[in-house]
Amino acid sequence: MTAATSPAAAPAGIDLARTALGIEFGSTRIKAVLIDASGTVLADGGFTWENELVDGVWTYSMDAVVAGLQAAYADLAHNFQTTYALPLTTLGAIGISGMMHGYIPLDADGELLTAFRTWRNTFTQESSRTLSQLFGLNIPQRWSISHLHHAITHGEEHVARIDHVTTLAGYVHYRLTGRHVLGVGEASGMFPIGPDGRSFDPTMIAAFDDAVEVPWKLVDILPEVALAGQEAGRLTPAGARLLDPTGTLRPGVPLCPPEGDAGTGMVATNSVRPRTGNVSAGTSAFAMIVLEQPLRSLVEQIDLVATPSGAPVAMAHSNNCTSDLNAWVEVFSQFADAIGAPIAKGPLFDILLGAAAQDDADPRDVLAYNFLSGEHLVGLGEGRPLVVRRPEGTLSLASLMRAHLFAAFASMAYGVKVLRQNADVPIDSMFAHGGIFKTPEIPQRVLAAAFDTPVSVGQAAAEGGAWGMALLAGYLLWADGDALDEYLAHRIFVDLEVTTITPMTEEVTTYASYLETFTAALPLEHTAAEVF
Numbered sequence: 001m002t003a004a005t006s007p008a009a010a011p012a013g014i015d016l017a018r019t020a021l022g023i024e025f026g027s028t029r030i031k032a033v034l035i036d037a038s039g040t041v042l043a044d045g046g047f048t049w050e051n052e053l054v055d056g057v058w059t060y061s062m063d064a065v066v067a068g069l070q071a072a073y074a075d076l077a078h079n080f081q082t083t084y085a086l087p088l089t090t091l092g093a094i095g096i097s098g099m100m101h102g103y104i105p106l107d108a109d110g111e112l113l114t115a116f117r118t119w120r121n122t123f124t125q126e127s128s129r130t131l132s133q134l135f136g137l138n139i140p141q142r143w144s145i146s147h148l149h150h151a152i153t154h155g156e157e158h159v160a161r162i163d164h165v166t167t168l169a170g171y172v173h174y175r176l177t178g179r180h181v182l183g184v185g186e187a188s189g190m191f192p193i194g195p196d197g198r199s200f201d202p203t204m205i206a207a208f209d210d211a212v213e214v215p216w217k218l219v220d221i222l223p224e225v226a227l228a229g230q231e232a233g234r235l236t237p238a239g240a241r242l243l244d245p246t247g248t249l250r251p252g253v254p255l256c257p258p259e260g261d262a263g264t265g266m267v268a269t270n271s272v273r274p275r276t277g278n279v280s281a282g283t284s285a286f287a288m289i290v291l292e293q294p295l296r297s298l299v300e301q302i303d304l305v306a307t308p309s310g311a312p313v314a315m316a317h318s319n320n321c322t323s324d325l326n327a328w329v330e331v332f333s334q335f336a337d338a339i340g341a342p343i344a345k346g347p348l349f350d351i352l353l354g355a356a357a358q359d360d361a362d363p364r365d366v367l368a369y370n371f372l373s374g375e376h377l378v379g380l381g382e383g384r385p386l387v388v389r390r391p392e393g394t395l396s397l398a399s400l401m402r403a404h405l406f407a408a409f410a411s412m413a414y415g416v417k418v419l420r421q422n423a424d425v426p427i428d429s430m431f432a433h434g435g436i437f438k439t440p441e442i443p444q445r446v447l448a449a450a451f452d453t454p455v456s457v458g459q460a461a462a463e464g465g466a467w468g469m470a471l472l473a474g475y476l477l478w479a480d481g482d483a484l485d486e487y488l489a490h491r492i493f494v495d496l497e498v499t500t501i502t503p504m505t506e507e508v509t510t511y512a513s514y515l516e517t518f519t520a521a522l523p524l525e526h527t528a529a530e531v532f
Helices: 062-084 125-135 144-153 157-161 168-177 202-211 237-243 261-268 323-338 345-356 397-422 442-451 464-478 484-492 505-520 523-531
Strands: 020-025 029-035 041-048 052-054 057-059 093-098 104-106 164-166 181-183 224-226 276-281 285-290 303-306 312-318 366-369 386-389 429-433 455-458 498-501
Touching: 020 062, 020 168, 020 261, 020 464, 029 062, 029 464, 041 062, 062 168, 062 237, 093 168, 093 261, 093 464, 104 168, 125 144, 125 202, 144 157, 144 164, 164 168, 168 181, 168 237, 261 276, 261 285, 261 312, 261 464, 276 397, 276 442, 285 397, 312 397, 323 345, 323 397, 345 397, 345 442, 366 397, 366 505, 386 397, 386 523, 397 442, 397 505, 429 442, 442 455, 442 498, 442 505, 464 484
Parallel strands: 020 093, 181 224, 276 429, 429 455
Antiparallel strands: 020 029, 029 041, 052 057, 104 164, 276 285, 285 312, 303 312, 366 386, 455 498
16 A cells, blocks of 8 residues: 555645545544545544433534534645645545434434534433343444334434434435445344345334334335445535535535445555454444354344445444543643643653553452443443552552453443354454554554464554544545456455564463453442432
8 A cells, every 4th residue: 555644645636526525523632534546545534523412311512523624625735735736626536434323313404403412421221221131132222223113112202203314324324425324234234134134124114113202214214235346326505515614625626425424444455355254342342253143142242343345344343442541641641731841642642641551450459330331241321530549559550551441442342242252253363443543563462362362554554543534535436347356356455565563472462361350340430320
């Protein structure tokens, strides 16, 4: 692969009609990436945002969605024109990605009927259990169908007026194209995909309709499902003005099917073939393993989803990953400011995570729980960040930071452990991406120990899902008849520089011992949520 994070690496004489734009709505950052046909990053842009807890619901306002979309695109367009002296009047293709799952119900005019309910909400346990039993598959709390069932069974007024249900990526795509459509990977986090790997399961749709009383049929409010490589609409005049209020960008640009961050993570790590897997680590974390055969059984901790081309995937999704670690890094940043020695966040992360690798003390001496929200993988309805230690244990910078780093991957590691106990899931390669891997080796080594599997990180690891979404948009233009895995292998990842770490036996043993203590002490979390 020739992709580089520096726009200066791009060739002169850029053909805008042969560029691909990916925009991803992450939990804390909206990122836009523009690439050429080789996957080289021509320009990027971003916008920082945060979810809000409003009336007990984790949400983002639609005003913030639009403002963030426009700001990220404007930043990219400015950076592109500054570098190449060329305005972005058109593009070859666009792709939209977002945090998977959640709930956005719309009326017949496309207006929001209730606040956007994100994946982070865990108040749908009862619906999750009911639907899992009804379908004979695990239906997680954060899936759109769990939220819809919750709204129905709790008699919410807006249910009768629902015309469409979608996700964040699907909503933005709709605003840009006027079409209600989802890529199959994103759709698989809304409702189970059927045996054909390309549409919602009709038997389960019928079972849902029989189980609830509503004035519509489920099939009529679900979006269309599309596969990678299919055109999913074109940028309308209103969509062009929404994305670029300056009027520079012209309408008519084709869009690929919108995807979730799980799908873009698979693409960004070239993990779409059977027996490959990837980990995406950010505010949440998830491990995706592409299966040789569909797993049609109920394992409570495992989601059964799909790649953007419809291949079956087992997914262990953790609601909590780096947020509490980031908060502790911020405390140390404030301390550095207070003593007159400010330090940039990047080097500070390297120093603190580097300290985590320097302690040989028992990792069970200091135990951190990173649960800002509930965590279904370990049975928590609510979360409370905690740090506890044994009185006789060693408290040091190293032991504290190791506890936080181990905790970041703990829930996900527990989910993968359960998966392996319930099914034969061979993994030939596991790739990781996300901002935490900007710090070389240390987080990667911990993850390899947690999974007892070699873990690779590529040069584009920190580009993440926006780059993966740009690659999916590019697939619409440059597939030339190749399957998605062939397109990625032959066009994008040919010369990728990869660093692979194989865990040592003692590292695996150490993490396994830590994870055992982590899960055994979970009653502390339950009590904390009850009293604090």
